[in-house]
Amino acid sequence: MLDFSHLTVGQVFELAPFKVTRDELLAFATEFDPQPFHLDEDAAKSSVLGGLATSGWHTSSILMRMICDALFLKIDAIGSSGIDEMKWLKPVYADEVLSGVLTVTGLRLSNSKPNTGIATFEAALNNDDGEAKAFMRSMVFVSTQP
Amino acid sequence: MMGLFMEEIELNARIALGSYVFTRENMIAYSRKFDPVGFHVDEAAGRASPYGAMTAAGLHTACGWMSRFVESNRQARAARTAAGLALPDIGPSPGFKNMQWLKPVFAGDEICYFTTAKHKRALASRTGWAMVSGYNEGVNQTGALVFSFESAVLTAMKG
Numbered sequence: 225m226l227d228f229s230h231l232t233v234g235q236v237f238e239l240a241p242f243k244v245t246r247d248e249l250l251a252f253a254t255e256f257d258p259q260p261f262h263l264d265e266d267a268a269k270s271s272v273l274g275g276l277a278t279s280g281w282h283t284s285s286i287l288m289r290m291i292c293d294a295l296f297l298k299i300d301a302i303g304s305s306g307i308d309e310m311k312w313l314k315p316v317y318a319d320e321v322l323s324g325v326l327t328v329t330g331l332r333l334s335n336s337k338p339n340t341g342i343a344t345f346e347a348a349l350n351n352d353d354g355e356a357k358a359f360m361r362s363m364v365f366v367s368t369q370p
Numbered sequence: 371m372m373g374l375f376m377e378e379i380e381l382n383a384r385i386a387l388g389s390y391v392f393t394r395e396n397m398i399a400y401s402r403k404f405d406p407v408g409f410h411v412d413e414a415a416g417r418a419s420p421y422g423a424m425t426a427a428g429l430h431t432a433c434g435w436m437s438r439f440v441e442s443n444r445q446a447r448a449a450r451t452a453a454g455l456a457l458p459d460i461g462p463s464p465g466f467k468n469m470q471w472l473k474p475v476f477a478g479d480e481i482c483y484f485t486t487a488k489h490k491r492a493l494a495s496r497t498g499w500a501m502v503s504g505y506n507e508g509v510n511q512t513g514a515l516v517f518s519f520e521s522a523v524l525t526a527m528k529g
Contacts, residue, residue: 256434256437257437258444280463281433284429285400285404285429288429289406292407296407297407303419303471304428305470306428307428307469308467308469309467312465337420358465
C-alpha cells in the first residue's frame with residue numbers, strides 16, 4: 225500500500241482500458257438516467273447524441289472506477305470532498321473502449337484532518353482513437369502514515 | 371429543464387425533485403461497480419474508517435440526484451403534453467462544476483434533492499438554444515446539506 229509520501233506533483237498514472245458494454249450502458253441508464261436517448265437506439269439516433277450513448281453520470285462513474293483501479297485502491301485513500309470540474313466533451317457510445325491518464329497536480333497537508341494529505345489531480349478520458357471524451361479535476365485525502 | 375423553454379424558466383426558484391433512500395444494498399451495488407474502496411463496499415471497513423460506518427460513494431449521491439431530476443422532468447413533460455402545450459427538445463450538458471460532498475451519506479439516509487436555476491443566456495453559436503446553469507442540493511433527513519453542485523444544460527428557446 226502506497227501512502228502520501230509516495231506521490232509527487234506531475235506524477236502520471238495510466239488509466240487502464242475499460243470497455244463500455246451495451247448491457248451496462250442500458251442498466252445504468254435504466255437505474256439513474258432513464259431518458260429515451262439513453263435507452264432506445266432509434267431515439268438515440270435522432271437525438272443530438274447521434275447514437276446510443278452513456279449518461280454523462282455513467283461516464284463519470286466509469287472514470288472514477290478507472291481512477292480507483294489506477295490509484296485509489298493502491299494508496300491509503302480516505303475519501304474526497306468533491307469534484308471541482310467535470311467536462312463531458314463527447315458522447316461515449318456503446319462498445320467503445322476508454323482509457324486515459326491521471327496527473328497529480330498538487331500535494332499539501334490538511335489543516336483540519338490529522339495525518340492526512342490532500343492530493344489534487346486531473347484525469348483525462350479518451351477512446352482508443354484518441355478522441356477526448358471527458359475531463360475531471362478533483363482531489364483525494366490520503367493517509368500520511370506509512 | 372422541468373419541461374420548460376428557456377424563456378419560461380424562473381431564476382432563483384428552488385424546486386424539490388423528490389428523495390432517494392440509500393440502502394446497504396444499493397450502496398454496495400453501486401460502489402462495487404464504480405468506487406470499490408473499502409469504506410464504500412464493506413461495513414467493517416466503514417466502521418474502521420474516519421467516517422465510522424460504510425458511506426455512499428460521492429458519485430452515487432450525484433446519481434441519486436439525476437434519477438430524481440429525470441423523474442421530475444418526465445412528470446413535468448407529461449403534464450405539459452396533457453395540457454396541449456409544446457414540448458422543448460432536451461439538450462445535452464457540457465458537465466458540472468464545484469461538486470461538494472459535504473457530509474457522509476450512510477445506509478438508511480433519505481436525501482431530498484433540489485435544483486435552482488441561477489443563470490440563463492442565449493447561445494450566439496447555436497440558434498434557438500440557451501445555456502441554463504443551476505445550483506443543486508441534497509439534504510438529509512436531519513436537514514443537513516450533504517451534497518451540492520453547479521449544473522449546466524443546453525435548453526431550447528421558444529423563439
